[in-house]
Each structure stands twice: as C-alpha cells, then as structure tokens.
Amino acid sequence: MNKFSGVKSQSHTQSVDFSSNRVVKLFGTRLPIIQAGMVWVSGGKLAAAASNAGALGIIGAGSMNLDLLKHHILKAKALTKNPLAVNLPLLYHGIEEQIALCLDLGIKVFFTSAGSPKKYTGMLKGNNCIVVHVTSTPDLAKKCEDAGVDAVVAEGFEAGGHNGRDEITTMVLIPEVVDAVKIPVIAAGGIGDGRQICAAFALGASGVQMGSRFAATVESSAHPNFRQAIIQSTPGSTMLCMKKGVPVRLLKNKFYDEVSSLEQRGGTVEELHTLLGKGRAKAGMLDGDLENGELEIGQVSGMIRDIPTCEELVTRLVVEYAQAVSNLPR
Numbered sequence: 001m002n003k004f005s006g007v008k009s010q011s012h013t014q015s016v017d018f019s020s021n022r023v024v025k026l027f028g029t030r031l032p033i034i035q036a037g038m039v040w041v042s043g044g045k046l047a048a049a050a051s052n053a054g055a056l057g058i059i060g061a062g063s064m065n066l067d068l069l070k071h072h073i074l075k076a077k078a079l080t081k082n083p084l085a086v087n088l089p090l091l092y093h094g095i096e097e098q099i100a101l102c103l104d105l106g107i108k109v110f111f112t113s114a115g116s117p118k119k120y121t122g123m124l125k126g127n128n129c130i131v132v133h134v135t136s137t138p139d140l141a142k143k144c145e146d147a148g149v150d151a152v153v154a155e156g157f158e159a160g161g162h163n164g165r166d167e168i169t170t171m172v173l174i175p176e177v178v179d180a181v182k183i184p185v186i187a188a189g190g191i192g193d194g195r196q197i198c199a200a201f202a203l204g205a206s207g208v209q210m211g212s213r214f215a216a217t218v219e220s221s222a223h224p225n226f227r228q229a230i231i232q233s234t235p236g237s238t239m240l241c242m243k244k245g246v247p248v249r250l251l252k253n254k255f256y257d258e259v260s261s262l263e264q265r266g267g268t269v270e271e272l273h274t275l276l277g278k279g280r281a282k283a284g285m286l287d288g289d290l291e292n293g294e295l296e297i298g299q300v301s302g303m304i305r306d307i308p309t310c311e312e313l314v315t316r317l318v319v320e321y322a323q324a325v326s327n328l329p330r
C-alpha cells in the first residue's frame with residue numbers, strides 16, 4: 001500500500017476531466033501523466049502498460065542497441081494502440097541511427113535529454129514529430145523553447161537517474177520554468193502519488209513525468225531484487241553523487257559507499273570513471289546485484305510501498321489527485 005492510504009472510493013475520478021489539458025491535447029492521451037524513460041527499466045512492456053492505463057508510455061532507448069530498441073518498439077506496438085514515445089539521452093553514441101529506426105517504425109513522439117535541445121529538434125520537427133526536452137534549469141528551458149520543442153520536462157534534483165548540477169528542487173524549479181516559457185511544462189522529480197500531482201499542477205505544470213514510481217510496477221523490467229529494495233527504502237535512502245562527472249541519484253548500497261568515500265577523499269573524475277567501470281547500471285537495475293550494481297532511483301522511493309500493475313497505479317493516482325484537490329483548504 002502506498003503511504004497515502006486515505007483513498008477509500010473511486011467516485012472522485014468521475015469529477016476529473018483532463019480533456020482540455022495542454023499535455024493531454026499534445027500527446028492524445030487520456031491523462032497528463034507520463035511514465036518516464038528509464039535505462040534498463042522502461043522497455044516495451046512497461047511503456048505499453050502505461051499507455052493502456054491512460055498515461056504516455058516511454059521506451060528508454062538509452063540502454064538499448066538498435067536490435068533491442070526495435071524489439072521493444074515492436075513489442076509495445078503489439079500491446080497497445082495508444083500513443084507511445086521514445087526517450088533518447090543525447091549523451092550516448094548512435095543517436096541518428098536510433099532516430100532513423102524510430103521514424104521507420106512509426107514513432108512520432110521523442111523525449112530527448114542530457115544534451116543540447118538544438119541538436120535534433122529541427123530534424124525531428126521536420127519529420128512531423130513531437131519533441132520534448134528535459135531541463136533542470138529555467139535557462140535551459142528557455143533554450144529548449146527557442147530550439148522549437150513542443151514542451152519541456154522540468155526535472156528537480158529529487159529525481160532518480162542523472163540529474164542537474166545545480167540541485168534545484170522541483171518545488172522551486174517548476175514555477176521558475178513556468179514563468180520562463182510559454183510551452184507546456186511537465187513536472188518531474190519526487191512525484192509518486194496524487195497529492196504530488198496536485199502540487200505540481202498548483203505550481204503551474206500541465207503534466208507530470210514519473211520515473212521511480214513506475215520502476216516499482218509489475219510491468220517494469222527492473223529486477224525483482226531492485227523493486228524490493230525500492231519498496232524497503234526509507235526517506236534518506238538515496239543520495240546525489242558523482243557531481244564531478246555526470247551527477248546521478250542512487251540508492252545507497254556498497255557501490256554507493258565506495259563512490260561516496262572516493263568523493264570524500266577528493267577522487268578525480270578519472271578515478272570515478274574507473275570505479276564506475278562498465279555495466280554497473282545493468283548489473284544493479286536489470287540483473288539485481290544489490291551490492292555492486294548502480295541503483296538509480298529518486299527520493300520518492302521512500303514513499304513507495306507496493307508493486308502495483310500500471311493500471312492499478314494510474315487508477316489510484318487519479319483517485320488520489322481528485323481527493324487532494326477536494327481537500328485543499330479554502
């Protein structure tokens with residue numbers, strides 16, 4: 001059970017109508033909820049299940065070679081007719097080939113991250129695609145808008161995975177980004193239940209992107225050990241580290257302790273890269289090595305207490321959201 005357990009009835013959902021929401025209109029989904037692209041975690045099965053539940057499902061291409069990406073896109077398309085997207089973290093090689101494959105397979109919605117929004121937005125817009133870029137600062141949000149993206153994901157540093165260097169929290173970042181741009185803003189980082197969706201909307205966001213919460217679902221490809229570690233985590237179980245390289249929020253484990261002590265000794269970027277080595281993220285998140293693997297997860301993991309299906313999760317989020325709206329003090 002999620003710690004926000006005051007949900008007793010589903011009657012609240014009847015009053016929730018998102019049909020005029022900007023994010024819903026942009027993607028053609030039923031709900032302004034996005035299941036985040038996540039390396040090793042969001043394959044075709046998760047993306048299709050999230051889309052079938054009314055959210056936008058995203059396949060995380062960052063951990064996939066071309067064959068695997070093709071497999072997951074075809075799998076997702078066989079499981080849903082609803083809108084789907086692909087996340088392309090721009091820090092990896094072979095992005096052009098990935099884009100060409102996605103376009104061939106009919107993908108029309110791209111969430112780009114970890115790189116310049118100028119690089120591929122024009123080309124994707126020229127192919128009639130919807131482009132969303134992830135930002136952790138208001139300045140970059142403005143650059144995204146200038147580059148022609150359709151929306152931005154504003155991701156606070158509570159988020160799981162790679163993160164902004166400036167440590168701007170979602171609470172502060174969302175209104176700043178909303179004030180900086182005219183395009184729709186999708187809030188991310190620390191959103192795990194309907195109360196937090198309500199809060200993000202109060203800050204001016206038009207939609208929410210949730211990663212950690214969807215990582216702990218039945219359809220996620222996170223290893224069962226990793227999913228258990230998420231639901232057993234407590235507030236304070238995660239920490240942002242590797243700030244000298246590419247900052248990342250990790251669940252504390254033996255590997256995290258090694259990174260942390262190297263950082264405290266003043267280790268260099270090269271030493272951090274050597275410690276990270278190859279295959280740490282796969283070992284932790286896909287293969288379930290809870291000691292030596294890299295376990296990317298957000299602060300909100302401390303609130304996650306169960307492993308529902310996407311359908312159960314999304315239904316619950318809408319009920320919680322409606323209840324949170326009706327509970328606001330007047």
Ligand SMILES: Cc1cc2nc3c(=O)[nH]c(=O)nc-3n(C[C@H](O)[C@H](O)[C@H](O)COP(=O)(O)O)c2cc1C
Binds near residue numbers: 114134158191300
């Ligand atoms: C396991 C994991 C892997 C992630 N991988 C990626 C990725 O490949 N590309 C990306 O843009 N963001 C990635 N993220 C960030 C998510 O897309 C999302 O923005 C973030 O999880 C939102 O914060 P939350 O975890 O508090 O919900 C990852 C997050 C997690 C938890």
